[in-house]
Amino acid sequence: RPVCHTKPQPGNRESVGCLYSCAQCSLGGVLIAMDTAPWALDEKPEHEEVCEFRPYTCPCPGATCKWHGSLEAVMPHLMHAHKSITTLQGEDIVFLATDINLPGAVDWVMMQSCFSHHFMLVLEKQEKYEGHQQFFAVVLLIGTRKQAENFAYRLELNGNRRRLTWEATPRSIHDGVAAAILNSDCLVFDTSIAHLFADNGNLGINVTISMC
Amino acid sequence: RPVCHTKPQPGNRESVGCLYSCAQCSLGGVLIAMDTAPWALDEKPEHEEVCEFRPYTCPCPGATCKWHGSLEAVMPHLMHAHKSITTLQGEDIVFLATDINLPGAVDWVMMQSCFSHHFMLVLEKQEKYEGHQQFFAVVLLIGTRKQAENFAYRLELNGNRRRLTWEATPRSIHDGVAAAILNSDCLVFDTSIAHLFADNGNLGINVTISMC
Ligand SMILES: [Zn+2]
Numbered sequence: 001r002p003v004c005h006t007k008p009q010p011g012n013r014e015s016v017g018c019l020y021s022c023a024q025c026s027l028g029g030v031l032i033a034m035d036t037a038p039w040a041l042d043e044k045p046e047h048e049e050v051c052e053f054r055p056y057t058c059p060c061p062g063a064t065c066k067w068h069g070s071l072e073a074v075m076p077h078l079m080h081a082h083k084s085i086t087t088l089q090g091e092d093i094v095f096l097a098t099d100i101n102l103p104g105a106v107d108w109v110m111m112q113s114c115f116s117h118h119f120m121l122v123l124e125k126q127e128k129y130e131g132h133q134q135f136f137a138v139v140l141l142i143g144t145r146k147q148a149e150n151f152a153y154r155l156e157l158n159g160n161r162r163r164l165t166w167e168a169t170p171r172s173i174h175d176g177v178a179a180a181i182l183n184s185d186c187l188v189f190d191t192s193i194a195h196l197f198a199d200n201g202n203l204g205i206n207v208t209i210s211m212c
Numbered sequence: 213r214p215v216c217h218t219k220p221q222p223g224n225r226e227s228v229g230c231l232y233s234c235a236q237c238s239l240g241g242v243l244i245a246m247d248t249a250p251w252a253l254d255e256k257p258e259h260e261e262v263c264e265f266r267p268y269t270c271p272c273p274g275a276t277c278k279w280h281g282s283l284e285a286v287m288p289h290l291m292h293a294h295k296s297i298t299t300l301q302g303e304d305i306v307f308l309a310t311d312i313n314l315p316g317a318v319d320w321v322m323m324q325s326c327f328s329h330h331f332m333l334v335l336e337k338q339e340k341y342e343g344h345q346q347f348f349a350v351v352l353l354i355g356t357r358k359q360a361e362n363f364a365y366r367l368e369l370n371g372n373r374r375r376l377t378w379e380a381t382p383r384s385i386h387d388g389v390a391a392a393i394l395n396s397d398c399l400v401f402d403t404s405i406a407h408l409f410a411d412n413g414n415l416g417i418n419v420t421i422s423m424c
Pocket residue numbers: 022023024025026027047048051052053
């Protein structure tokens with residue numbers, strides 16, 4: 001809980017020092033500069049949400065698995081509890097989502113291993129806006145945010161004289177899929193576009209990971 | 213109007229010869245193979261919709277201009293009646309859409325000249341699905357469908373460690389913007405994505421035309 005010792009000055013939006021205490025890391029009773037106005041901290045305890053020492057939850061979309069643990073335990077968890085997820089080796093692979101016309105909200109998940117790291121590829125079909133189904137595709141690193149910044153990924157849909165490409169930095173599984181979808185900070189396309197690129201209800205997404 | 217001399221056979225979906233008459237071109241009383249079932253022709257006179265000899269309408273989006281004429285007359289019409297549309301020369305230009313946060317349905321239009329042809333660049337903001345505003349960007353050739361097939365275009369949004377790219381064949385102005393948007397056969401992105409790439413409410417789209 002942040003404790004603010006600065007009296008709020010109406011209209012003052014500058015950073016100020018606040019006495020802040022995090023249960024997960026070493027920020028206990030430390031005076032730190034917060035980049036939000038101090039009187040907003042109670043509604044938005046930003047540090048706790050992004051704290052690197054917060055336990056990792058299971059990165060599988062859908063949130064049916066309640067597992068959480070350390071970063072090192074994530075891959076063993078996935079291999080034991082989510083055996084159905086296939087893994088492909090290499091920087092440049094094809095993520096084949098089958099039966100994209102299945103009704104309702106659907107997730108497709110696979111793992112890609114390269115550069116001595118594991119990446120989770122997620123395609124999610126959902127109605128972010130009522131009555132308008134969309135697909136969201138994103139790459140997560142099984143790693144910290146800082147590690148993720150060393151990589152870039154490219155998702156590519158290839159069709160008949162058409163190509164749609166999204167290039168970005170992988171998300172850390174600490175942020176998760178939901179945050180990327182909420183901000184549309186991923187490859188977003190609707191069902192008409194999916195049909196332009198799908199073949200017999202199957203959609204191939206070319207995924208390329210690179211170091212930067 | 214197509215006139216069918218083949219008695220419909222229930223369940224028979226094969227192509228058959230039909231006596232077809234088009235007011236715009238030479239297809240008058242010609243027996244041609246239609247690729248739809250003959251008894252569906254009255255509801256969907258496909259040829260007339262796509263006939264290359266149909267007069268061209270003004271390609272400006274919004275449909276407030278009622279002009280129509282021959283293909284050769286389109287550019288003179290644009291230059292005289294739509295003086296506010298700017299033209300940039302070159303295969304690789306930046307289409308700068310200003311004030312993308314303007315409320316309601318908005319169009320941004322400009323011309324690009326290269327390879328001895330004129331291309332119309334259109335960015336349209338509209339609610340294709342109620343309550344969900346989206347942007348649609350497409351390149352049209354001031355020319356026939358056959359001419360358009362000789363070209364490819366690339367639209368690129370560049371942001372902070374993010375890039376969204378759409379590559380396709382330009383549309384002929386004979387098809388128009390509305391058809392591309394209806395099929396999502398264009399660069400489609402929502403307002404959250406626009407904000408990821410916009411700078412101070414202005415969105416720069418890199419447009420590259422190439423011959424193929
Ligand atoms: Zn902490």
